[in-house]
Amino acid sequence: MASIQELKDFTQQVRRDILRMVHAVNSGHPGGSLGCAEYITVLYQEIMKHNAEKFDMDGKDQDLFFLSNGHISPVFYSVLSRSGYFPVSELSTFRLLNSRLQGHPTTHEGLEGIRIASGSLGQGMSVALGAAQAKKLNGDDRLVYSLHGDGELQEGQNWEAIMYAAAKKVDNYIAAVDVNLKQIDGTTDQVLPMGSIKAKFEAFGWEVLEVKEGNDIEAIIAGLKKAQSLTGNGKPVCILLYTEMGNGVDFMMHTHAWHGKAPNDEQLENALAQNPETLGDY
Numbered sequence: 001m002a003s004i005q006e007l008k009d010f011t012q013q014v015r016r017d018i019l020r021m022v023h024a025v026n027s028g029h030p031g032g033s034l035g036c037a038e039y040i041t042v043l044y045q046e047i048m049k050h051n052a053e054k055f056d057m058d059g060k061d062q063d064l065f066f067l068s069n070g071h072i073s074p075v076f077y078s079v080l081s082r083s084g085y086f087p088v089s090e091l092s093t094f095r096l097l098n099s100r101l102q103g104h105p106t107t108h109e110g111l112e113g114i115r116i117a118s119g120s121l122g123q124g125m126s127v128a129l130g131a132a133q134a135k136k137l138n139g140d141d142r143l144v145y146s147l148h149g150d151g152e153l154q155e156g157q158n159w160e161a162i163m164y165a166a167a168k169k170v171d172n173y174i175a176a177v178d179v180n181l182k183q184i185d186g187t188t189d190q191v192l193p194m195g196s197i198k199a200k201f202e203a204f205g206w207e208v209l210e211v212k213e214g215n216d217i218e219a220i221i222a223g224l225k226k227a228q229s230l231t232g233n234g235k236p237v238c239i240l241l242y243t244e245m246g247n248g249v250d251f252m253m254h255t256h257a258w259h260g261k262a263p264n265d266e267q268l269e270n271a272l273a274q275n276p277e278t279l280g281d282y
Contacts, residue, residue: 002045007217009278011041015248017078019271021094022262031258033075035180035243040075042220044083049142052084055112063142064131066116068124069149070104077101085113091282122155125175129165132173143231146175151183154192165236166205174227176239182256198240207237214243249274
């Protein structure tokens with residue numbers, strides 16, 4: 001079990017990785033990656049039962065995680081590498097030709113830790129539900145987790161999956177929604193207002209809990225443990241995780257502008273100064 005300070009140090013190094021990866025190729029999605037750094041860190045360093053040393057696609061007797069909003073791959077790659085799935089040095093190949101670390105995660109190059117190709121928004125929940133049902137059929141009592149963007153919920157396939165999950169009582173599944181209220185073209189309310197996401201999930205028959213401080217490690221741990229306690233009761237579980245896009249870098253916060261834009265040299269220096277090295281840069 002990691003201490004809170006160790007988790008904070010891990011998250012801070014992940015933020016550095018995100019910034020340096022995106023800057024190096026002048027391409028990628030830093031905003032949402034920074035906003036979810038604490039959550040994915042806590043999943044892999046504190047909450048999930050998983051085995052980085054013996055990765056396989058089945059994940060038998062392990063918890064599984066599916067990243068549906070695949071454009072935030074920088075945070076996923078950083079956490080996977082620093083959790084032991086592949087060498088941290090490989091982060092330097094992000095988005096390069098013939099790299100295993102493409103802008104959106106893919107499976108054809110066999111990158112350890114990646115079980116689905118994601119990037120076409122709206123599909124991750126359907127895959128996660130299939131994995132959760134497979135675990136039930138196999139007598140595997142571990143859990144399945146997924147992460148989705150709030151803007152991603154504008155895709156219709158999500159709602160078919162949300163309806164299916166409740167109807168089939170897929171209660172070994174915890175889906176988190178990154179509620180940062182922003183997407184590539186503006187706020188979610190400007191693009192397509194969704195009303196109350198909580199009320200919608202509840203109307204579809206889910207257990208719903210909210211983590212109001214979605215960038216606070218202790219709040220995330222408490223929320224995930226509460227979510228775990230709600231599994232096995234005949235309902236899928238949804239965590240509404242209220243985060244700040246660009247968290248940890250002052251000029252990237254409170255705006256959607258950094259959804260898919262890389263920092264220049266001066267901006268990178270500023271951002272890294274706000275997040276001093278903790279675990280060693282790649």
